[in-house]
Amino acid sequence: MAFPQNFTWGTAAAAYQIEGAWNEGGRGPSAWDTFSQTPGKVFENHNGNEACDHYHRWPEDVALMQQLGVKAYRMSLSWSRIIPEGTGTVNEEGLKFYDDLIDGLLAAGITPWVTLFHWDMPQALQDRGGFLNSDVAEWFAEYATVVAKRLGDRVNHWMTINEPPVIVGMGYQEGVFAPGLKEPYANCLLAAHNLLRAHGRGVQALRSHAKGPQQISLAHTAREPIPATHVPADIEAARALYFSCEERRMWNLAWWADPVVFGHYPEDGLRNFGADVPKFTDADMALISEPIDFMAFNCYTGSPFKANTEGKAKEVERGYGWGNPRATLSWLNIAPDAIYWATQWQSERYKLPVVISENGMSNTDWVHLDGKVHDPQRIDFLHRYLASIEKSIADGADVMGYFYWSILDNFEWAEGYKERFGLVHVDYTTQKRTPKDSYYWYRDMIARGGLE
Numbered sequence: 001m002a003f004p005q006n007f008t009w010g011t012a013a014a015a016y017q018i019e020g021a022w023n024e025g026g027r028g029p030s031a032w033d034t035f036s037q038t039p040g041k042v043f044e045n046h047n048g049n050e051a052c053d054h055y056h057r058w059p060e061d062v063a064l065m066q067q068l069g070v071k072a073y074r075m076s077l078s079w080s081r082i083i084p085e086g087t088g089t090v091n092e093e094g095l096k097f098y099d100d101l102i103d104g105l106l107a108a109g110i111t112p113w114v115t116l117f118h119w120d121m122p123q124a125l126q127d128r129g130g131f132l133n134s135d136v137a138e139w140f141a142e143y144a145t146v147v148a149k150r151l152g153d154r155v156n157h158w159m160t161i162n163e164p165p166v167i168v169g170m171g172y173q174e175g176v177f178a179p180g181l182k183e184p185y186a187n188c189l190l191a192a193h194n195l196l197r198a199h200g201r202g203v204q205a206l207r208s209h210a211k212g213p214q215q216i217s218l219a220h221t222a223r224e225p226i227p228a229t230h231v232p233a234d235i236e237a238a239r240a241l242y243f244s245c246e247e248r249r250m251w252n253l254a255w256w257a258d259p260v261v262f263g264h265y266p267e268d269g270l271r272n273f274g275a276d277v278p279k280f281t282d283a284d285m286a287l288i289s290e291p292i293d294f295m296a297f298n299c300y301t302g303s304p305f306k307a308n309t310e311g312k313a314k315e316v317e318r319g320y321g322w323g324n325p326r327a328t329l330s331w332l333n334i335a336p337d338a339i340y341w342a343t344q345w346q347s348e349r350y351k352l353p354v355v356i357s358e359n360g361m362s363n364t365d366w367v368h369l370d371g372k373v374h375d376p377q378r379i380d381f382l383h384r385y386l387a388s389i390e391k392s393i394a395d396g397a398d399v400m401g402y403f404y405w406s407i408l409d410n411f412e413w414a415e416g417y418k419e420r421f422g423l424v425h426v427d428y429t430t431q432k433r434t435p436k437d438s439y440y441w442y443r444d445m446i447a448r449g450g451l452e
């Protein structure tokens with residue numbers, strides 16, 4: 001059992017979570033500025049105004065990644081840094097920032113994997129409805145074209161959009177993330193459809209304006225049902241649930257992934273969501289299913305299911321301590337089998353190579369008396385999840401890369417700076433970076449090319 005030689009070892013972050021400099025260099029406001037600057041939306045009213053000050057400190061951060069030995073860095077671009085109003089005038093200073101960062105990464109031997117949209121919708125476009133406005137597909141194409149023309153001579157790994165279920169589910173349905181809406185289900189499905197159309201236009205723009213062959217995807221996420229045993233009935237039931245569209249929520253993986261790969265929405269979803277499904281055309285579905293090159297999947301957690309007497313998956317009842325062990329973030333119970341089944345089932349169903357575009361955990365990290373940050377939980381977490389990927393590869397899944405979330409502690413959305421996911425600790429009062437024990441563990445593992 002071993003990882004392939006050419007396996008992409010990486011780490012990740014996103015613009016709003018680390019850059020800061022929210023009103024510098026000509027950047028326009030985004031929906032996350034508005035949301036986090038509204039009292040009561042984020043833990044202790046934290047916001048991303050300064051974050052990790054990566055905008056000014058990126059050379060230090062790139063050096064940290066180079067010493068870590070990662071081959072790739074998954075980063076995102078701030079749309080409103082590049083086009084402050086979302087459409088129209090391009091901000092040269094914003095483009096120059098990413099130009100320099102990408103040159104810095106390449107000089108350090110690190111391949112940039114660029115996500116165009118990691119949740120920070122330009123406020124000017126949010127004011128026009130954001131994903132509820134069908135024009136979003138054209139706005140996104142305009143932005144993707146500007147980016148591809150400028151960066152597409154050096155960047156050839158792309159993700160259009162990060163985690164549709166979180167954007168629409170948490171942002172438009174539950175209202176706990178920007179833009180903080182609580183829309184009826186029909187509007188959520190409309191936003192979902194517009195988002196997928198935007199993805200398709202993004203793929204087209206990247207293919208037409210970036211140079212040379214491109215590797216393109218969008219980053220999915222879900223919470224995995226995990227078969228509680230290896231009895232075939234339990235595996236079948238959990239797999240069926242994984243790809244089912246029964247619940248009227250946004251965490252239905254197949255609702256997002258089937259249209260992109262197969263060009264149609266899943267039958268059960270069309271039936272179950274009925275009149276709430278927006279009107280769509282064949283041309284829409286052709287656009288949404290513009291070919292992609294790999295599945296990107298952000299994998300964090302899952303919970304065990306068993307088949308009941310009808311063969312349907314039922315969550316296993318557990319007593320006190322449910323979900324333990326867990327990260328400090330309440331939904332994140334430690335479930336290494338989630339990454340095994342996610343990679344198995346996605347590679348079987350979609351027949352594309354899978355990249356784990358995010359995986360990580362938040363922990364109670366602080367700088368200890370000896371000046372170091374000891375995080376044995378994260379090392380154990382990494383070891384278990386990576387062993388699961390190794391097993392999945394041995395069992396036939398085509399997994400081509402892994403990106404630890406995140407290189408730095410950062411702005412964890414509605415949880416603010418309370419949750420620390422980084423391989424590198426950040427003191428937000430001084431901006432001092434301290435690599436954690438897990439950073440050195442991951443470094444040694446990459447150097448060896450796999451687990452011991």
Ligand code: PNW
Pocket residue numbers: 014017162163166221222223298300331358405412413
């Ligand atoms: C991802 N869930 O979000 C995001 O892509 C990152 O920006 C974020 O920092 C990271 O995971 C950790 O939260 C998620 O509720 C948010 O299952 C919520 C869920 C999953 C992923």
